[in-house]
Amino acid sequence: MMSSSHDFILKLAGPVRLIRSDGLDITPKAAKLKALLVLIGTGTSMCRPRAFLQDMLWSRSDPERGGASLRQALSAARKLPGSVPDLLIIDNGSAALNPARIRIDLALPRNCIEIPEFAEGLDVADPEFEDWLRDRRSEFADACEKLPASASAMQVLAERVAPPKVIEAARPAIVICPPVCDDPSVRAHAEILSADVATHIAQIGDADVLLDHRTPGHGKRLAVKVRAMRQGPGMSFQVQLSEVDVPRAIWFGDVACRNAPGVNQNPQFDRLLIEAAAASSAYFGQLGPEGEPDDAMLAYQMYAHFPFQAGPKLERFEAWFSRHADTAQTRAIQLAWRARLRLVSLLENARPDNNAFGEATEFSRAAISLSTDDPVVSAIAAEVALHVEGKVELAGELARLSAERRPRNPFIQAIYAQALARSNRPKQGYAVAQRALHLAAGQPNLSWWHAICASTAIQLHRFSEARKHAELSHFLAPTFRPPLRFLSALRFHDGDEIGAARALCTLQSLEPGFSLQRMADRSYPVASLRGTKLLAVTESGLL
Known part of the structure; x- marks a missing residue:
């Protein structure tokens, strides 16, 4: 013994x-x-x-x-x-x-x-x-x-x-592989492209960029490999994303440049980055076997599932955040996304929630206090300042700084577009919204970016373009409420009373207590319609 x-x-x-x-x-x-x-x-x-x-x-x-x-x-x-x-x-x-x-x-x-x-x-x-x-x-x-x-x-x-302490959260990682080149003259371009793709993917979510796949302490990992060839005076590149742990390619992209001196200005490189970001969001954004979010993958999961709409998915994310509300361990990005979920509840007008206003502001400010240098945190703070606190000037400055640091991030650019449009710069806001829509190609929940384009086009008084984007947004997400609000007003403005009534009836079925009188109230979330003749729908008598 x-x-x-x-x-x-x-x-x-x-x-x-x-x-x-x-x-x-x-x-x-x-x-x-x-x-x-x-x-x-x-x-x-x-x-x-x-x-x-x-x-x-x-x-x-x-x-x-x-x-x-x-x-x-x-x-x-x-x-x-x-x-x-x-x-x-x-x-x-x-x-x-x-x-x-x-x-x-x-x-x-x-x-x-x-x-x-x-x-x-x-x-x-x-x-x-x-x-x-x-x-x-x-x-x-x-x-x-x-x-x-x-x-x-x-x-x-x-x-x-005992080995050194590993990273608490098994963060996702992008591994840059050495490029494969048939000519030494293309190697530098291939290395730059590898770094650009890896950095863009990492910045879309929240991942580390590694040069060696054996680095410990990471969860899911994607490898970026570029193959480059000399073609006369030009070059061609193929980009591959593959899993590190299981040799399996998940995406291929390619681009050809006719003239080597202009390789960095080739607009097709933008397309490569956009498509690679969409593929990586889908890969890293998968929820766990029980449908639960994962702290390490949270940013990518929010992109992949973007709970812009009220419903079971929004409630699932809300419940997860509530269970992980230990402030001693909570990260800034967690608080920021939680603030955004409260904002969604407000904008969707899903149910009466007197705490949502205060919580959105509370979570947003707590996130900023923990991290002032994360562009996503700043962008969400800008969105809360704009839609909840009504601080247009503050929102514009926060969104501008975030957009400058992440010029290819579609989510940040869309928030910047809204801030511009509300700051009496609707033309610039609409242009940025269209750029955000372009950058979001292939991303899930494209309806949201179309809704932002509709909102900014309305403030520019380009009603036909606004209706086009609102119709697309509604087609992609039939129960998403903002485009339905836009469509009720835009269709009525175009003389399409049947279409306007259909949109209003759908809103009434989705929002308990919805009425034209409620829509006309200044607390109702249709800020982009105010100051335009589109709110005439509230006096239409169609409900």
Whole structure:
């Protein structure tokens, strides 16, 4: 019977052994379960992000299959014969060994002649784990040679063997691969294109740009590879996006330049960046198996699912934010997107919510206080200032600064367009809105960008163009309310009373308590219609 203040000891010097306090060996036989215990036990505070564990032990599996395998392994580890339910603590983002139940033992056996190997005999056929284990074994051997086998020395040894703390959230990453070139003269152009594509994808969401796919601490990763060829006086480029963990291409794009000196001015490069951003948003923006958002992928998921409309998806995101409202851990971007969801509730006029005004402002200001240099955070703050607080000048300045820093981000540009139009610069606002629509090509929820174009065109009094965009927006998202409001007014202005009445009846079915009198009220969200003759629809008697 061993003497210990803990119920379990995980021995890592020599063969991996999980020993109960009464001396019973309950070590799992499966190599991956042993590896799971070793990885978690050597993490900071005996805790590891689930994405790290998946990357270490199932790096060759596709993300969904790897995630399922990890869940099964964690479940099996919790049910080890002779164990206890709270030995392994699991939540959505991490797995940890309970420090009140277990301690890690790296002490060398007494009077040992040869230094044992760290996790001796453990063999898991995964290249990521093999690399990690090789490094840990080397560090363990070096430390054993330099330190006496005393309790204090073993404490230092344990700290050395434990790898550096990994990034808490397994952030997505873009890996820049060396370009493939048939001529040295095109290499510099190919390298610039690689960097441009990677940076643009990273800035659309919130990803790291890496030069080596082996960098630890990341979740989903996309590789950018450019192939460049010399074609007479010009060049041709092919860009490929592929998964790093599972060799699978997800997108190809190409562009040809007739004259090398003009390669940087070729407008087709814009198209490449736009298409690559759309493909990466779809890839990184996938929700989890249970349909839950993921903090690390939040920015991409907000793009991919953009809860612009009231309904179950908006409520799901709202519920997720409420569950992750720990201000000690909340990031600025979380608060900003949460502010935007409250803004959506207001603009959609989904249900009476007296708290939404205050919460939108509160979350927005808290986000800015945490990060003044994130353009997406600033852009959302501009949107809240514009639509909730009525601070047009402040909104314009915040949106301008954000747009200057992210000139190819369609979401930021659309917010800037609204701020311009409301700042008595409708012509410039409409031009920026059209640019935003161009940049958003291929992005999901294109209806929102068409609605912004309709809104800014109305303020420029280009009603026929506004109706075109509103009709497209309504076609793409039949229950999206802003375009229905625009259409009721624009159709009535064009003499299409039947079409106007249809739009009003649809609004009435979507918004409890909707009426023409309600629409005419200054609190109703149709700011772009005010000051124009389009609000004549509120006196039409069509409802």
